[in-house]
Amino acid sequence: MTALILYFLAGVGGYAAASHLMAGLRQPRDVLHLVFAALCLIGSAYEVSYAFMLQAAQPAAMVSRLRVNLALVSLFMLLFPWFIAAYCGTTPRRSLAVLTALVGSMGIANLVLPYTIQFRQMPTVAQLALPWGEPVWVAQGSVGLWYVLGSLVVFSVFGFSFLQLARLYRQGRRRKALVMMTALGLLVVISCEGVLVRAGLVPFLLLFPVGFMALVFAMSLMLKYQMNRSAHWLQAIMDHVPAVVYLKDAEGRYLMVNRQFESAVGRSNDQVAGKTAFDLFPTERAQALRQNDQQVLTSGRFVEAEEVTPVGGGLRTYHTVKFPLLYEDGVPSALCGISTDITERKRVEGEFLEASRKLRGLYEFAPMGIALTDMQGRFLEFNPAFQRICGYTPEELAALDYWALTPSDYAEQEAEQFRLLGEKGF
Secondary structure, eight states: OOHHHHHHHHHHHHHHHHHHHHHHHSOOOOHHHHHHHHHHHHHHHHHHHHHHTTTOOSHHHHHHHHHHHHHHHHHHHHHHHHHHHHHHTOOHHHHHHHHHHHHHHHHHHHHHSTTTTTTTSOOEEEEEETTTOOEEEEEEOOOHHHHHHHHHHHHHHHHHHHHHHHHHTTTTOOHHHHHHHHHHHHHHHHHHHHHHTTTTTTTTOOOOHHHHHHHHHHHHHHHHHHHHHHHHHHHHHHHHHSSEEEEETTTTEEEOOOOHHHHHHTTTTTHHOOOHHHHHOOOHHHHHHHHHHHHHHHHHHEEEEEEEETTTTEEEEEEEEEEEEOOTSSSSSEEEEEEEEEHHHHHHHHHHHHHHHHHHHHHHHHHSSEEEEEOOBEEEEHHHHHHHHTTTOOOHHHBBBBHSSOOOOOOOHHHHHHHHHHHHHH
16 A cells, blocks of 8 residues: 555656646746756655665665665755755855755765665664554664764755745745745655654654655645746736737647637637637638748748738738747747737728829819929929920920929019918918
């Protein structure tokens, strides 16, 4: 039964390791999740090694399995202060370097000493009964200086961790600090089990492996909380952008959409996630959207385009900007699109162009002469009727000005009109 419990805890730790590894490998890379994935993996291996150690009935086998078990503890303690530093957003490099050197030294000593760092001589193996009656094998013997030094190093790591978390608490990030401090405090208390058992104050309860994973679970819950909070913030930002915003993977599947996208297609974020444009729009429109997506993913650059999409029983025109989300090596992993509805603007532009076309027709076919000049009287434009009235070709008119065609009797009056036009605008 005990072995099954430990194997179960190892499996849970392995799942947590895989989950946080995937989270850490997303762009941008998250060192906190990557280090924690390594801690979870070490914790899982520790649970398995502990299960094997409880089954070692011979002293030599016990020492061999204890060596592996303590090596995993050393690895965990080697990474743990770096995890805490990343968790708290600090980089006390000198303290981290000292702790790394100390823990590393204990790990090396554990590998080279004949009976690990825990015992001075070959330990004996005794069978003990757990509170629920199951017998297990445990090592017994006199501990040496290396064990005392190793314990001091472990508690130094705990002290460093508490200090960093206390600083985090004082910075106002109390929930984040308290959750980790509670889990760490539980591990510190349970770590004293071995000392209390040797002193005969408490029975052997197998608390340390459970407390070891309790710390892992608490850290996992806190990191999951942070991930969910970050996703919530991102969703809130997207929802308040006055445009359609969406994320797609390299295969064109929607990963996340904002509220404006939901309103446009009449489906929620959960209903859209995992679907492609071909699931939401007619094939012809979906192919055009996918073509723009492919251009972004192939070139690795942003693309601007006008996309026409059926919305609410009609067609809407969007000015779309799409850009790639890249891996560290520059390879596109996904894309983001921001589409602004310009349907009304396109309608107004169309009406303006139509009005301009009609006005141009009136100008070209008007029976009266119409000419446009600058403030010096140079001709800029004139209609055919003006050419006929003046009797000049376009080339000849271009070489003349207004004053060359104005009779001298009217020149002074026209000059005054130009002066008032320049001063008052009318």
